[in-house]
Amino acid sequence: MSILRTTPKRPSVSGRNPFVYRPTASPQAAAEWTRRQIAMTNLRTVVGRAYPRVTGLFREKSWVFFEILLPFLSTSAFVFVYRALQAPPQYIGFVVLGGAMTAFWLNVIWMMAQQLWWEKSQGNLELYFAAPMHIMAVLFGMAFGGFVMSSTRAAAVLIIATAVYGVTFSVDQWALLIGVFLLTLAALYGLGMLLASLFLMWGREAWHLTQLLVEPVYFVSGLNFPIARLGVLGSVAISILPLAVGLDAMRQLAFAGAAYPIGTPSPLVEAAILVVMVVVFLVLSRWALAVLERRARQEGRLSVRWQ
């Protein structure tokens, strides 16, 4: 009697073989996915990758203190610098807006740019590549989960600081302001996806690059002051850094009519710059991922850890 005959029959769910998505005639047929199957799998990947980031918010309560209260205090320090200098009130509003946007930038560099390299060190990266999904779906999931995490921090800093320091916003074009905000986030996370691939190639240096991308980027983005003050450096930052261009556009829209050195493009032009950035960063990140995957497979580096 052969082994095959003695093996018990596999249990079935609703009359289907539970080990494949649908009954198929052969393994080759099982490997041929419909567009719907591909789309659904990628969508599940996005949800699955975002899940730990969103759920993590509720599992560890210490983040409320470290991710909301302390960043608010950090933003407050710059508010008091302006108070010590007896600056006009709109500058305090600049600091508050900048403090809220740093939540997204920090999330992009710590939890997007570094993430694939970190996953490699953890031994998860090869699983991502081996799974039947697009790696871009993983990145979108990371971005969505990170966006939820950062939004809570940004909203808290904005609301608390506005109430405590009496910031008055003067918005004429709400639709454009919301549009610019969303475009800024899309461009930021697009840049994060691109950096994720590049950091993976750069290896251990990525850790130090992350450090390099905090204060120097804050400076060239004009986080706490009008970027026009930086002259040519500010113009260069506006053309390549989503944080710089998005923040400047949002300031112009949120403090309409405030007297401060502008000298930068109008919010509409800056919104157009952001649209270009979104497209360029997404295309580049997809290309970089493809190149990286090919190189990593050729050189056998997908599973090499701690380098």
Add this chain to the structure above:
Amino acid sequence: MTAPTAAVSADHEGLGSPRWGGFDPARTRGRGWTDLRRSFAVATRLGWQMEANWTDPLLFFIYSVAKPVASALILVVMLDVISGGAKPEYRAFVVVGSALWAFVLSGVSGLAWTILDDRERYRMLKYVYVSPSEFLAVLLGRGVARVGVGAVGAAITLAVGVVILGVPFDPGRIDWPLLAVVLVLGLVAVLAIGLLLASVCLQTRQESWSYPEAAGGALFLVSGVVFPLAVLPGPVQVLSLVTPLTWWIEGIRRALFPGGITAIGGQGAIFTQLTGAAGPTPAQIVVALLATGAVATLAAAAAFRASDRRAKDRGLLDQTTGS
């Protein structure tokens, strides 16, 4: 033929049992201070290797300096936007404050990141923990390496401030004894705060990478780093006065730039209301730094012991997380 066991006989410092076959408790005691010093030295060297062995010196130099210099430039531009360069003494104040803050952040984050690095990334924390080395000595050694990097960054930021940003500085006026005393006491206080955060990170998940920076941001508000404490509300000023970093930064400012702006005293400051003086004297600074630093050190030691016990109790030493 010589028996192979002779190589590990009790006559030598080997791994064998004593000749009489029993257990010698003296062997578990180690060599006290010598072992402690060796653990610390090895951990410091290891920390430095991990910080710097991955790149060429020029690149490492850029990474180490860009952050503090950029922090100082943010404040200098903020100052210039409002005052138009009309307050040169305040420029010195913010440049010195942000340079010193780079040192503080390195010290504070160094110890906490050591915990996270070893537990989450290299997954070696449990092995280090069960080794004969004193865990605290290893932790401090690893943190000291990062403090060294921070010190270089702070020194270069000060140099950039003097050479490029025009901060008035006269080496002949430096109060060397005060500088030496506050540097040593301040280093202890910085490491104590770092140990406190390491205790927190021993309990939390992987995302705690940003916690030292966040805690640093909060201390930045209350330590008189870039603005005089007089602009803060009264209760926050009291909190500032019991923070050792406030006195440390004031001490270094006073030692390097005698006669400059004080962060602690001045019109509307609690210190001036209490003492009637425009600012603290060097002796007051040293005594206050000593007292607040001692309290911070004791609190950090107690917190670390409690965290260590809880980590063992809940199996957190080999915890790895992800998100």
